[in-house]
Amino acid sequence: MHYENVLATIGNTPLIRMNRIAQEIPAKVFAKVESYNPGQSAKDRIALFMIEEAERAGKLKPGGTIVEATSGNTGFSIAMVSSIKGYRCILTLTSKASPEKISLLKSMGAQVVICPVDVEPADPRSYYSAAERIAHETPNSFYLAQNFNLDNAEAHYRTTGPEIWKQTRGKITHFVCCAGTGGTLSGTARYLKEKNPDVKIIGVDAYGSVLKKFWETHEYDPNEIKPYKVEGLGKNIIPHNMNFELVDDFVKVTDKDSAFQTRDLAKYEGLMVGYSSGSAMQAVFEIADELSKDDVVVVLFSDHGSRYLGKIFNDEWMVEQGWLECEPAEAAAGMGSTPPVKHFEHYAPAEATGSAAYFYSYEAMRDRYIKYYRTYRLKYKKYIRLTRQTLGL
Structure with missing residues (x-):
């Protein structure tokens, strides 16, 4: 068997049972491991789908330029698809993006523009505003706008949702997923709810994000916005892709808990996954007392841990955050859910x-x-x- 190009290998990622890390949780816990995609993240799905939908609609023409504001993973997937299809790619990122992510984007031929992280979305310096400006000023360009492009959620409705339903043989009772643009959570949730309205959808948010508060009150509260370390979840805007009516509960997790859970996944399950995967796993622990032995929980791990080697997998960085109480040399033996x-x-x-x-x-x-x-x-x-x-x- 062979593939015409790497894009044909996107999707059909494995569902892996969590054993050691979840031994105190009564339910069966499975991880949908999206790092098995060729671009090592769930964003491969939306990058390919959004670009091909833009081509079909005539919004993206041969030799054109694709512009996007991204936290890194979507950018890499867009750069990968662009390189195969022959498009130029310009990406705007916040200064919170890890050096590994920036290097990966450049290695795929993308032009990277770094913008300040602690500014309002409407601020001309924000990475949203910068992307809009670049798209406006660049001839024959198209701004994908993953936060507002409904093809984002549609990609997961057509692929991720059906895969999970098939892999669990329809027995899934809980779906736990980080909320960022809302595409992965909402698209997958819509499919699962159509198959079984009783499936519980658990959104995962970061402290410093507005999403959980908006779900609770239906009001946008800028006072919720604060800097946070974890990447791949949370927003300071309300994305159009985020369908809050599909969510049964929202859980907020801390940067520290997310970091240690990510390190635990490598240590106890052999899974080198990204920062937000630790956030999602932490959320499973937060709802553990609501679960029974008959429940089947699927938690989505969105990307690979190699993009965070300079941060959460780096003991010096962990010590700098005040999360490890020992010297870096001593920390090597103590990766876990609590400081060693x-x-x-x-x-x-x-x-x-x-x-x-x-x-x-x-x-x-x-x-x-x-x-x-x-x-x-x-x-x-x-x-x-x-x-x-x-x-x-």
Whole structure:
């Protein structure tokens, strides 16, 4: 079997069960791992679909220029599709984008324009405004506008949703997905809700984003906007692709929890996935006390971890954020959901050998510590919820 080009390999990504990391969660938890796409992210799906829809509509002509404002992953996918189809590609990013992402975009032939991150969307310096201006000033160009282009969500309605339904044999009960442009969440959710209205859709948002507050109040609150580290979720605008009526619950997660969960996915599941994947996994823990052994949870991991080697997988960066309490050299052995507990190895009896030596090893003791920590956290959350129900709060 062969493919005409790399675009034919987009989609049909695997569904992988989470085992060690999810052992304290009563439900079956599966990850839809989008890093198996050729561009290593879910954005391959929308880049190809939006560009081909623009071609069919006559909005994009041969030899033209594609312009987009992106957090990085969509940009790489657009650059990949552009290189194969022969388009010029200009991308605007915020200064929050990792150096790895910027290098990847340039390696695919894209022209990259970096814009400040802490400005209002309407500010001429914002990456939205810059993209609009560049598209207006560039002849024979087309601004994809993933936040407002409804083909974004349509791509996931036609591909991601049907794949998940087929892979779970229709048994999915919960879909957990980060919300950014809203395309992945809304498109997939629309298909799943059509197949079974009882499927629970859980959106994941960042502290510093406006999405969860808008879902709760139907009002845009600029006071919610604050800087945050995690990439690939959250917005300071309300994207047209975000269908809030499809969402049953929204969960906010912290930068720190997201980072440690991402590192855990590599350590315990062998999955080198991106920062927002840790956010999505953290959200599963946040709703764990609502799940039962009969539930089937699908959590979407949107991209690959290689794009974050200079950040969350870099111990020096983690120490700079104040998230690791030890020196970088000591941190290497302590990747996990909580800052590493140092010097456990000193407690091993001198005569311990074989399995006994392992029992007292740093690795084994630390793994037990994390297991007990997670178990306590889940039981504590359940206790608080039941207490509030009893008191009628």
